[in-house]
Structure formats: structure tokens, C-alpha cells
Amino acid sequence: MSTPLMEQYLKEREKHPGKLLLFQMGDFFETFFDDAATLSRVLGITLTSRDLDRETGDRIPLAGFPVHALDNYLPRLIRAGFRIAICEQTEDPSKAKKLVRREVTEIITPGTLVSGQALGERETALLASLHSAGDRWAAAFCDLSTGSVDALRGTRETVLEELVRRAPREILVQDDPAGDSAGAVPPAASAAVSVLESWRFGVAAATDCIRRRLRVSALEGLGLEDAPEALGALGALLSYVEDVKRSLSASLEFTGLYSPSDILVIDRTSALALDLVDTSGPDREVVLADATDRTSTPGGGRMYRNWLLSPPRDRAEISSRYDAVEELLNTGIWRGVSELLASCCDLERQAGRLMTAKSTPRDLYSIGATAALLPGLVQEISSCGSVQLAAVSSMDTLDDLGTEIRRVLVPDPPAKPGGGDTIAKGVSAELDELREARHGGRSWLSGIEEKERRETGIQKLSIGFNRVFGYYIEVPRSMSGMVPDRYVRRQTLTGSERYSTPELREMESKILRAEEGIERLEREMVEKLRGEVAAGASRIRNTGMLLSRLDVFCGMARLASERAYVRPVLADSPCFRLEDGRHPVLDLILPSGECVPNSIRMDADRRILIITGPNMAGKSTLLRQAAQTLTMAQAGSFVPAASFAFSPVDRLFTRIGSADRLARGQSTFLLEMADAAAVLNQSTPESFAVIDEMGRGTSTYDGLALAGAILESLHDSPVHRPLVLFATHYHELTRLPADLKAAANLNVPVKETRSGIVFLYRAAEGPADRSYGIHVAAMAGVPPAVTARAARILARLEKDGLSRADSTDGQMSMDFDSPSDALVQLLRSVSPDTLTPREAQQILYELRGMID
Numbered sequence: 001m002s003t004p005l006m007e008q009y010l011k012e013r014e015k016h017p018g019k020l021l022l023f024q025m026g027d028f029f030e031t032f033f034d035d036a037a038t039l040s041r042v043l044g045i046t047l048t049s050r051d052l053d054r055e056t057g058d059r060i061p062l063a064g065f066p067v068h069a070l071d072n073y074l075p076r077l078i079r080a081g082f083r084i085a086i087c088e089q090t091e092d093p094s095k096a097k098k099l100v101r102r103e104v105t106e107i108i109t110p111g112t113l114v115s116g117q118a119l120g121e122r123e124t125a126l127l128a129s130l131h132s133a134g135d136r137w138a139a140a141f142c143d144l145s146t147g148s149v150d151a152l153r154g155t156r157e158t159v160l161e162e163l164v165r166r167a168p169r170e171i172l173v174q175d176d177p178a179g180d181s182a183g184a185v186p187p188a189a190s191a192a193v194s195v196l197e198s199w200r201f202g203v204a205a206a207t208d209c210i211r212r213r214l215r216v217s218a219l220e221g222l223g224l225e226d227a228p229e230a231l232g233a234l235g236a237l238l239s240y241v242e243d244v245k246r247s248l249s250a251s252l253e254f255t256g257l258y259s260p261s262d263i264l265v266i267d268r269t270s271a272l273a274l275d276l277v278d279t280s281g282p283d284r285e286v287v288l289a290d291a292t293d294r295t296s297t298p299g300g301g302r303m304y305r306n307w308l309l310s311p312p313r314d315r316a317e318i319s320s321r322y323d324a325v326e327e328l329l330n331t332g333i334w335r336g337v338s339e340l341l342a343s344c345c346d347l348e349r350q351a352g353r354l355m356t357a358k359s360t361p362r363d364l365y366s367i368g369a370t371a372a373l374l375p376g377l378v379q380e381i382s383s384c385g386s387v388q389l390a391a392v393s394s395m396d397t398l399d400d401l402g403t404e405i406r407r408v409l410v411p412d413p414p415a416k417p418g419g420g421d422t423i424a425k426g427v428s429a430e431l432d433e434l435r436e437a438r439h440g441g442r443s444w445l446s447g448i449e450e451k452e453r454r455e456t457g458i459q460k461l462s463i464g465f466n467r468v469f470g471y472y473i474e475v476p477r478s479m480s481g482m483v484p485d486r487y488v489r490r491q492t493l494t495g496s497e498r499y500s501t502p503e504l505r506e507m508e509s510k511i512l513r514a515e516e517g518i519e520r521l522e523r524e525m526v527e528k529l530r531g532e533v534a535a536g537a538s539r540i541r542n543t544g545m546l547l548s549r550l551d552v553f554c555g556m557a558r559l560a561s562e563r564a565y566v567r568p569v570l571a572d573s574p575c576f577r578l579e580d581g582r583h584p585v586l587d588l589i590l591p592s593g594e595c596v597p598n599s600i601r602m603d604a605d606r607r608i609l610i611i612t613g614p615n616m617a618g619k620s621t622l623l624r625q626a627a628q629t630l631t632m633a634q635a636g637s638f639v640p641a642a643s644f645a646f647s648p649v650d651r652l653f654t655r656i657g658s659a660d661r662l663a664r665g666q667s668t669f670l671l672e673m674a675d676a677a678a679v680l681n682q683s684t685p686e687s688f689a690v691i692d693e694m695g696r697g698t699s700t701y702d703g704l705a706l707a708g709a710i711l712e713s714l715h716d717s718p719v720h721r722p723l724v725l726f727a728t729h730y731h732e733l734t735r736l737p738a739d740l741k742a743a744a745n746l747n748v749p750v751k752e753t754r755s756g757i758v759f760l761y762r763a764a765e766g767p768a769d770r771s772y773g774i775h776v777a778a779m780a781g782v783p784p785a786v787t788a789r790a791a792r793i794l795a796r797l798e799k800d801g802l803s804r805a806d807s808t809d810g811q812m813s814m815d816f817d818s819p820s821d822a823l824v825q826l827l828r829s830v831s832p833d834t835l836t837p838r839e840a841q842q843i844l845y846e847l848r849g850m851i852d
Contacts, residue, residue: 009023009087012085013035015104016104019085019107020077022087024089029086030064032061033060036064042077043076047062048063049062074108078113078118083108086107087102088105104246105247106244107244111142111171112170112244115353121301121346122293122301123302125144126167126168127141128166128172132184133229137160139159139163142238142252144352145348146352147252149214149252150257151256153257158260161265162260163186167189168189169192171185172194172240174196174200174201196236196239205235206234206235207235210234210238213241214251214252214254245356247356253538262312264311269654271309273654274631274656275585288632291588291589292637296555299544300341300552307636308632311636318570321635321637322636322638324389324636325567326638327385327389328389328553329560329561333381333384334554337381343370347367347541347543348541348545355534359534362413364409365406365412368403369402371398374397377547388553396542398543401540407427408423421435422525428521431522437514441510448504449462458475460476461475471507472498473487477495480497563640566643569643570646570648575604577601577603577644578600579644580643581597581639581641581642582625583595585628597641600626606742607722607724608724608740608744609746610728610734611726611747612728614775616776616779619692619748622725629641630646630649630688650686651682651687652687653683655676655689655693656690670697672695675691676691676710680710680720686722689725691727692727693727694710694726703730708732711743715740734767748768774791774794778831
């Protein structure tokens, strides 16, 4: 027969199969049996044991950690692939008549881990749900850290593509009787998949859950009445949130249905390849989202990142963002506003904490302190005329909530009641009386210490307190013979004795009763205040979103002021006209003046630019510069250039090898062709494509043929005709503009000197004359003998053309005998001032070999 405690544990454990159960016992979360062994192994904590199991006679394995360490350990457990059920004590142990009541209050999964150290203040963790109704598909997304929810509907391809782009941490799917429930989730999503019962996606259950969780009476206002696929996805997601967040006390905020056609689509691979974002690497300063972020608040940082990844296509929206940045920049208002914003708390995240009843007194006070700043912020921008800033200035300043919070709480309250005074004086007469009693008792204690010293003559006598014995009088053992008979010994230590007296015990009782009453009242009043503030969670969240928007505009204005950015011009037809543009990231991280400006012109008569030049000369950098500049401009930011005109783009296509997903078992060539197929089949005249080294993953002739055919198709297609930047090593492609009237050549030239070549990093019209590959190899430290041999081979190739062997491995013939051109190439590649005697001797042997 198990103990009552173990029976309670096993009962909760049975309710949550497949999850690691953290069972609260006082100040610790404990695990037992197999869970204990797992916890010990994953976290590296001690595995111990407790009382014998009455049924088996064995000791029960036990492992645990302090309650306050939960946020530290949860991310490690989730990364290890576990789902966590948190079973908390739900009543005060001192008031429990029998066994302390415990129940699971929260289930932590990859998509619901949003607290503590699990989530950076400028990061977003999404939970998603996927559903289809016939050939109509939908996905719903929830950010539990803020309580915001949105959804989209579309074709299978567009919805799955958006699922990958937004990169949720967990995806919910419907149980498939055929057994392939997770099959619909694309592998590129890289998310945990949770399979839910089919009924959650049904119209009846979904409708009921949406009405309950979003607190709406009808679905018409949400745009879901004729969208069963979106209804099912959203309903299942909200149902799951209810299950895992048992303490959900406020409504979530549905921001609406959206379509990928509303935004510039930048898939996840493109975002990484173009250095827009990178959540894995250490070099965050070279990522656009981090290098250009000048926001003052966490919410502003998250919104700025989201704007870069989802720029709008609507011209009016883009133009209104420019207006806001321009007004803040020209008036200089951004300076004062940014200072005020830096003092504001993260209202969106605070709304999320209110929603799950996680708010501490300190959290509540930060809301009240921020509310006190809002009228000043509104005053700062009240004279602004731009549409965006006018919308921000009409924000709810939360006067009633802020006033009540500041009335009830002391400034800078403790993290939880009991850690010091939490409720302000004058709020509760009963509380004030208890505090007075406590103060009187403590004053009496300070006086009694001096009184006892005088009466006993023991000058080293002191009054102390501990949780076991309460208040005591401590006397050195050497003076214990001087204590009066009224002292009652309580504890003997190595060098002292501890005593009590009837009047000390009586005062202790009064003080402890007062402290217990104070803690009880403060907890009740904090809970009451939390409930009142939680009722306004939606208002707090909406105000937080407006503050984040204002912060993004101020950050853009600040960057434009610091770096002399210009306002882009929106053109009526597809074009990309960049004059003296600077790479957005390199301009910020290189020393002043070292970022070389470049100009790029593309329009209807010049839609394809073929870019040639040696490695390291900056072809890939030029591609990223163009794509990053376009992304910033369409997101609403000013850009680093003398001028920039463009037309809003519907999709950004990329083919850049640095982002290859080779770890997933996909070859370079397969990836190249997949990216090429995407451009050829999905692009429109409003698309923009940057392609780097197409065809490098196969043989030279195959790659050249494919690259040429792809360019011809993109040029001639009446439908799939985007603006294209095409960087290549195939110099044969530079002949294409003679036949393709909307194509042109650019090159990134170098300057030859006696000691080698100098990269200019400036784009120029026309094709490159040479690739300078041997020069670059020499710069990289390839031995002179090897570069000399390469020069001989190159001379023969350039004279006679590349010959291929008949063997299946495709190795080229090495019969390169003609010495004349090879001599010239060899001498050009040699820098006499840098040769060692040994290297010079090797080159002499090479020269002799050419004429023998």
C-alpha cells in the first residue's frame, strides 16, 4: 500500500502519460521512479531515494530542484524533447487539514515555453495549428508571451510555405486514422508536431472554443463565418492553449485573418541567406535585423524584426510609414520620445503574464509606472500630422488602471507578497493596524534587549530569531551562570545558550500573528488588483502594440539621422534604381568611409543584370546589399543611399549557396534546381530575384547550359519575368545581352599592381575581362608552384577550350603542352618581392619544364 502522498502523485501521473511530471513538495519540484532517473540524466542533478515502496519493498528513486530554479531548467528539458506537466500545491500547507491539495496547473511544450530564460525579450515563440477542408487550407498562430493570435487561409502550397517562413516552435495537426498525422507538416518547418483529436477541429467544438476564449458572441466580425478551414485551425489552437495553460484568466487577442498576398514573401531560407535574420550564429552584428535595430524597447525590437520579415505590399501603408519617419526626423521629436519609451515596460508581454496569472506585484507596478508616462508621450507627438503618428497619439493611456495600481502598491514592491511591504499605507485600515502592531512589537524587542542587559549585567546578551525556535535571548556559555531563573533554556550551541521568557513568547506571538495577517491581507489585495488589471489586458496589449510601433518609427528616424539615410521613392512600374547605395550592414560595422557605394539600375528595359568578376571582389555582397536595401525600404525604413526608387515587390527569391540545407541530405545541385524551379514557376513581374552561382553543383557544361536557359526563360516569359540580379563565374553568359534586349552586364573590377590585385568593390557597367582566380588563390596562400601549374593549364584552356575526358568521372584532360601563353600567365602570377628562395627555385623548374 502506497503512502497518501505517493497515491496523490501516481494519480496525477496517470492523468498525464508521456509527460515528465514535476511534483511540488514545499520549496522543491520532485520527480519519482523513471521520471527521477530521466531528470537526473538530462539535468545532471543527484539521483537519490526516499521511503520504501510498501508494495515492492524497494526505495523510490527521487530527483528534484528548487521551485525558484524552474525557469532555468525548463528550456533544457524542452530541448531534450520532453513535455512537462507542472503539478503545484494549490492550497496553503499551514491550512491543509490533511494532505496538501495539488493539481497540474500548466503543461509546458515547445510552443508554450515563453517565460523566464526560455525566451529573449526581443524574440518571438509561436505555437501554430494546421488544418484543411477539402482543397482549402489554413493555419493559426499564437504568441503566448503576448496573447496575440492570427490566422491565414489559402492553397496548400501558400499555407505550408507561410508555416515554414514564420517558423513556429510547435505545430498542432489533426489525428489521421491512416497513421500519418504529421505528414502534412513540411520537414523544413523544423518544429515539434503535436497530434490532436479530430473533434477539436470540428465546426461545433471550434466555434464554441473561439467564442469562449476570444469572448465574442458571433464569428462574423472575425471573418470566419465562411472559412471552415480557418475556423478549425483557430479553434483547435485555442482548445490546446486551454488545456496546457490551466490558469488562463484573460482573453487572447485575435488580430485577424491575413493573406500572404498582403506582404512581401521572404521564405526562411532567403531570410538566412540574405543575412536578414540569424538565430543560430554568434555574429549577430552582421545580421540586418540586429545591426540596424535602434529601438528602445523589447516590443519595438520584436516589431522591427517582424516588419523586416513581412514588409507590406500596400503602397499607402509603406508611404505612411515613410511619412511618420520623416516627420520624426525633421522635427527631432524622436529624441525625447525615445527617452520616454526607454523607461516603459514591455506592455505586450505584461498582458501575456496577466493572461496566465503570472504577474507579480513588481510586474503590476511596472504597468502603473508606464501608464504614468503615457500622457507625456502622447503630448510629445500630439502636434504630428502623419497618419501613423496620429493613430498612436490616440492610444488608450490606461489612466484608470495606472492610477489604481499606483494607489494600491508601494513603489518598487517586492517580487511577491511577504517579501516586504507590498500594499501602500492608507489602502486598508486593517492592514495599517497590523503593521502598527508589528512595528510596536519590533520596537519593544529592540528595547527589551537593552533592558535585559541592564538587569542581568550580561553585556553580550542579544535578541535573535529563527524559524524553528522563534525569538530568543542568546547568552555566551561563559556567562550562562548569570542568567535569572525566569529564563527558560531553548537551545544549546557550541559557544552560547539560547533562552526565552514568558513576556518574549507573548510578544513573539503578537508579532507573528501580525505578520501572518499582513501577508494574508497583502496576498488577497494583490490578487484583487491583479484581477482588476487582468480585466484590462486587451487594452494594455493594444497600447503596448502602439508603443512598439512608435518605437520602430523613432528607431528608423534615429538611424536615418545618424547615417544620413534617404527616403525611398515609390515608382509606378517595376524598377530598382539605387544611386550610390551603401551596404546596410557593412556601412554600420566598417570604419567610417570604408564602405564603397554602388549604383544599380533596373527597369522594364533592363530587367536582368548579369554580374561577373573574381571571387572576393564583392559579387555576393552586392546581391545582399540590393536585397537588404529593398527589404528595408518596403518595410518602411529610409535607406543608406544618395537616392533609391523602387516598386513594391510581391516575393523575394534567392539562390545563394551559403544557405544550402546540406545537413538535411540535399545536394547542392538539387537545391540549386529547386530554387531555380521556384523562380521559374512562381515569380511575377513584381518579383525580385538574386541568384548567385547558379549551376555550380554540376559539371561545367551542364551548369553553363542550365544557367543560360534559365536566364533566357526569365527574359522571354510573359508571366514569370522578375527583376533579376544574376552573379556568375560563367563568362560565356556575358554574351547573352547581345540577344536578350532586357539584359545587361555588370562587373566588379579589380586593379592590377606589381604585387598582385586590389579589389575595388565597386560595380561597373559591362562584363569582367578575367576571373583572376589564380591571383586569389595566391592571396589565400596556395604555394607558388601550384599557382604556376594552374597558370599553365589556364593558358591552354583559354587557347584551345576545355576538353573533357571520355571517362564517366568527367575529369578534364591534363595534356596542356603549349608553353608560350603559360609563360606569360606564370610570370603575371608571380610576385618576386614575396618569394622565398625555395619557392623561386620551384618556379625556375616550372619555367625549364615549359621549354623542355
